Amino acid sequence: MNDHIQHQRSGRPSTRPRRGPNRAVVVLAATAVALTAAIALVACTGVAPTITRGITALAERPPGASGDGTPTTSDGAFGADDGVLDENRYSAYDTDLPAIANLDADLLEAVQQATDAAAADDITLFVSSGWRSTAYQQHLLDEAILQYGSEAAARQYVATPDGSSHTRGAAVDIGATDADYWLIEHGADYGLCQTYANEIWHFELATVPGGECPELLPDAG
Ligand SMILES: [Zn+2]
Numbered sequence: 001m002n003d004h005i006q007h008q009r010s011g012r013p014s015t016r017p018r019r020g021p022n023r024a025v026v027v028l029a030a031t032a033v034a035l036t037a038a039i040a041l042v043a044c045t046g047v048a049p050t051i052t053r054g055i056t057a058l059a060e061r062p063p064g065a066s067g068d069g070t071p072t073t074s075d076g077a078f079g080a081d082d083g084v085l086d087e088n089r090y091s092a093y094d095t096d097l098p099a100i101a102n103l104d105a106d107l108l109e110a111v112q113q114a115t116d117a118a119a120a121d122d123i124t125l126f127v128s129s130g131w132r133s134t135a136y137q138q139h140l141l142d143e144a145i146l147q148y149g150s151e152a153a154a155r156q157y158v159a160t161p162d163g164s165s166h167t168r169g170a171a172v173d174i175g176a177t178d179a180d181y182w183l184i185e186h187g188a189d190y191g192l193c194q195t196y197a198n199e200i201w202h203f204e205l206a207t208v209p210g211g212e213c214p215e216l217l218p219d220a221g
Contacts, residue, residue, distance in 0.1 A: 075136070075139070076139070077139075078133075078135070078136045078139060080097055080098060080099070081098055081133070082098075082132065082133040082135060082136035083098055083099040083102070083129070083130065083131045083132035083133055083136055083166070084099070084136065085097065085099045085127065085128055085129055085130065086128075087126070087128040087175055088126040088128060088175040088176050089126060089128075090126060090127055091115055091124075091125065091126060091127060092108060092111040092112045092114075092115050092125065092127050092172075093112060093115070094127070095108075098131060099127070099129065099130040099131050099132070100127060100130050100131075101131075102130070102131035102169045103130050103131050103169045103170075103172065104168070104169045104170050104205070106191075106205055107169070107170060107171075107172065107204070107205045110190040110191050110192050110205055110209075111125070111127065111172055111174075111190075111192065111203075113190050114183060114186065114187060114189075114190045114192055117186065117189070117190075118179060118182050118183070118186070121182065123178055123179050123182045124176075124179060125174055125179045125182070125183065126174065126175045126176060126179065127172050127173070127174060128173045128174065128175040128201065129166065129172065129173035130166070130169070130171075130172050130173075131166060131167070131169040132164070132166040132167055133167070134161035134167050135161075137158075137159070137160070137161040137164050137166060137167050138160075138161050140158050141154060141155070141158045141159070141160060141161075143158075144157055144158040152221075155220065155221040156198065156219040156220065156221045157198070157199075157219070157220060158220065159220045159221075163220075164220075165195075165204055170204055170205070171195075171202060171203065171204045172202075172203050172204075173199075173201045173202050173203075174201050174202075174203055175201060177200075180194075180200045180201050181200070183203060184200065187203060187213070188207055188209075188210065188211060188212065188213050189209060189210055190209055191205045191206070191207050191208055191209045191211065192204070192205060192206070193205075193206035193207055193213035193214065194213070194216065195214075195216065195217060196216065196217050196218070196219050196220050197216040197217065197218050197219065198218065198219045198220075199219070199220065202220075
C-alpha cells in the first residue's frame with residue numbers, strides 16, 4: 001500500500017503538473033460562472049429599479065400597524081393622504097386610498113378593466129403608485145437627487161411636481177413585473193400605454209381603447 005503510494009509520488013512526477021492545469025480549469029470555470037451571474041444580475045436590475053427599491057425601502061409601515069388589512073402606508077413624513085402606497089399590495093379597486101381615488105376617472109376605469117382581464121390570465125395587477133400630492137412628488141425628486149447626485153440625472157426617473165402626470169392623477173405605476181409585461185402587451189385594448197422607455201411600470205391613458213400607443217419617450221425628463 002505504502003509502496004504503491006510512494007511509487008505514485010516518486011514515480012509519477014507528472015501528477016503535480018497535471019493537477020495544476022485541472023485546478024486552473026476549475027478556477028476558470030468558477031470565475032466564468034461568477035461573471036455570468038454578475039452580468040445577469042446587472043441585466044436584471046439595471047439602474048431604474050434601484051430607485052423603485054429605494055422608494056420601497058422608505059415606505060415602511062408604522063410599528064404594529066400591519067396585518068389588519070387597513071392602509072398603513074407611509075414614507076417618512078408622508079402617508080396615504082399624500083398618495084404613498086406599498087408596492088404590490090393594492091389594486092385599482094382600493095378606492096378608499098387617495099392614491100387610487102384621486103386618479104382621473106377614465107384612467108381608473110381603464111385600469112380596473114385591465115385588472116379584470118389580467119386576472120382571467122392569472123396575472124394580478126397591483127397599483128404601486130397612482131395620484132401623488134405635489135409635496136410627496138417633490139420629496140421623491142429630492143430623494144432621487146440624493147441618490148443620483150444631480151437634478152439632471154434624477155429627472156430621468158422622477159419628474160418635478162409640475163411635470164409629473166402622477167400629481168394630475170393621470171398615471172399609474174403597475175407591479176409586479178409579470179403585470180407590467182401583461183399590460184405592455186394588452187394595455188392598448190383599454191387605452192393604457194407605457195409612456196417612458198426606461199419605466200416598464202408607468203402607464204397612462206394615451207390612446208383610445210383598441211387604438212395604437214404613441215412612440216415611447218426615452219424617459220420622464
Ligand atoms: Zn410613474
